[in-house]
Amino acid sequence: MSDVAAHAGVSVMTVSNVINRPEIVSDRTRETVLESMRTLSYRNNLVARSLRLAEPRQIAYAFNNNRGNPYMDEFLHELAVASQEKKRNLTLIAEASEEAEIESCDDLYYGRVISGVVISDVKGDDPRPAELSKRNIPFVAYGRTFAGERVPWSWVATDVARGIELGVDHLVGLGHSELAFIGDTQDRPTNIARFDGYLNACRRYSLEASVVPQRVVPVPDEVGAAEAAVRQLLLSPKPPTGLVCISDRVAAGALSAAEGLGIVPGADLAVTGFDDSPVASFGRTGITSVRQPALGIARALVSVLIDRPEEPLHTLLEPTLIVRGSTTGNADIA
Numbered sequence: 001m002s003d004v005a006a007h008a009g010v011s012v013m014t015v016s017n018v019i020n021r022p023e024i025v026s027d028r029t030r031e032t033v034l035e036s037m038r039t040l041s042y043r044n045n046l047v048a049r050s051l052r053l054a055e056p057r058q059i060a061y062a063f064n065n066n067r068g069n070p071y072m073d074e075f076l077h078e079l080a081v082a083s084q085e086k087k088r089n090l091t092l093i094a095e096a097s098e099e100a101e102i103e104s105c106d107d108l109y110y111g112r113v114i115s116g117v118v119i120s121d122v123k124g125d126d127p128r129p130a131e132l133s134k135r136n137i138p139f140v141a142y143g144r145t146f147a148g149e150r151v152p153w154s155w156v157a158t159d160v161a162r163g164i165e166l167g168v169d170h171l172v173g174l175g176h177s178e179l180a181f182i183g184d185t186q187d188r189p190t191n192i193a194r195f196d197g198y199l200n201a202c203r204r205y206s207l208e209a210s211v212v213p214q215r216v217v218p219v220p221d222e223v224g225a226a227e228a229a230v231r232q233l234l235l236s237p238k239p240p241t242g243l244v245c246i247s248d249r250v251a252a253g254a255l256s257a258a259e260g261l262g263i264v265p266g267a268d269l270a271v272t273g274f275d276d277s278p279v280a281s282f283g284r285t286g287i288t289s290v291r292q293p294a295l296g297i298a299r300a301l302v303s304v305l306i307d308r309p310e311e312p313l314h315t316l317l318e319p320t321l322i323v324r325g326s327t328t329g330n331a332d333i334a
Contacts, residue, residue: 001042002136008036011152012136014310019044025310059083059305060114062093062101062128063121070248070277072120075142075294079118082298086306093117102131109137116305118142122155124189129153140304142297144189144314154313156300160190160274161197163290163319167244167272168201170288170321174328176242176270179210180233182217182226182254183246194246194274215240219250226253227260234261234269241269242327248273248280251287255326266329276322286324293317 005012010033017025018033025033036042061079063072080090091114095101101119108114115138119128122143132139133153141155171179179202185195195216202210209215214236219229226249233239234257245251251273258269265271265285273280276291296317304313 003040004033004036004042007040008033011310013138013308017308017310029310056112056115057088058091058108058114059088059302060091060093060105060108060117062095062105062117062119070279071275071292071294074277075120075298078294079298079301082295082302085299086302088115088302088306098126098128102128102135105132105137105139106135116140118301118305122189124187124192138305138308140301142301146189148189149314151314152312154304154309154315156297156304156313156315156317157190158292158297158319159316160290160292160319161193161200163274163292163321164194164197164244165201166319166321167274167288167290168198168205170323170327171242171244171270171272172205172207174242174270176240177205177207177210178238178240179207179242179244180215180217180240181210181244181246182219182230182233183250184220185216185218191246198244210240219253221247221249223249223253223256226250227257228253230254230257231261234258234263243269243271245271245273248275248277248287248289251289251326252279252283255283255285255287264329266325266327270327272321272327280322280324285326288324288327289322291320291322293319 001012001015005015015033018030022030083090093101093104095104105117117137117139119139120142122141122145124146126145129141143157144155181198184191199211217229217233219225243254245254251271254271255265258265263269273287273289276289280287280289300315
């Protein structure tokens with residue numbers, strides 16, 4: 001099948017679809033593949049085909065770098081739910097390195113334990129998608145690389161730039177015009193997209209003072225680091241009145257810094273987070289946060305692995321803003 005795919009200039013999955021589900025392949029592509037089969041004297045091995053049709057009911061989820069992330073803990077539950085809705089179960093892969101993770105995927109797939117893989121924590125130059133593609137292992141990525149839509153594999157993600165824009169819209173609607181962005185602005189595609197959303201929204205409202213270097217505070221995704229950085233920002237000569245944080249953990253650190261300085265969250269200072277993780281509703285002041293559609297993402301990922309689309313799907317899902325006391329001063333009104 002790999003030889004036929006190379007000869008016809010299509011993917012192995014397209015050749016498989018021509019054999020097993022010809023009705024979903026365009027007439028032109030189907031004829032091109034059939035012509036390559038005739039040229040190469042390809043014959044379908046019925047024994048091998050019967051083995052393939054007895055496809056494993058397990059889906060692998062590689063999550064080695066997601067430990068300690070409250071949102072990803074929630075997502076794991078939703079992925080299990082989405083899998084079970086399709087009569088599938090999860091096999092977890094928790095290797096210490098990308099190389100070991102790829103080898104585990106190879107062993108499990110060609111050992112007929114799993115039918116495909118969901119990879120997450122995707123980095124900008126992540127080597128896993130290209131390597132899994134080279135090995136003809138079915139997979140789908142939760143997240144984008146720096147190449148975005150210019151890749152031959154499927155991915156699903158939240159429109160995180162839109163999520164940050166929702167937060168800025170909310171703060172501006174409350175009367176705030178002096179904002180700051182708190183969080184890593186580089187490192188990963190999702191961080192860059194969140195920062196781009198902040199820049200786009202601020203410029204839409206002509207908040208030029210909110211995008212100067214002093215109002216962009218890069219910190220790691222840690223409560224303590226965020227608390228220290230925000231404390232310094234709030235002690236500056238002209239502090240912002242609204243903080244747009246890249247995550248709920250960073251927002252929690254910002255709230256702690258404000259309270260330590262006697263600043264009342266929701267009244268003197270408005271703070272938004274991201275992910276609507278359990279952190280957002282913990283403590284005296286609930287955090288206004290962007291909620292990712294975790295179950296919708298999980299269902300989309302599972303569907304890609306089961307349906308095996310002929311062309312790669314690049315799917316962005318819409319987030320929502322959950323309003324709480326960190327911006328309104330009231331109790332949770334989500």
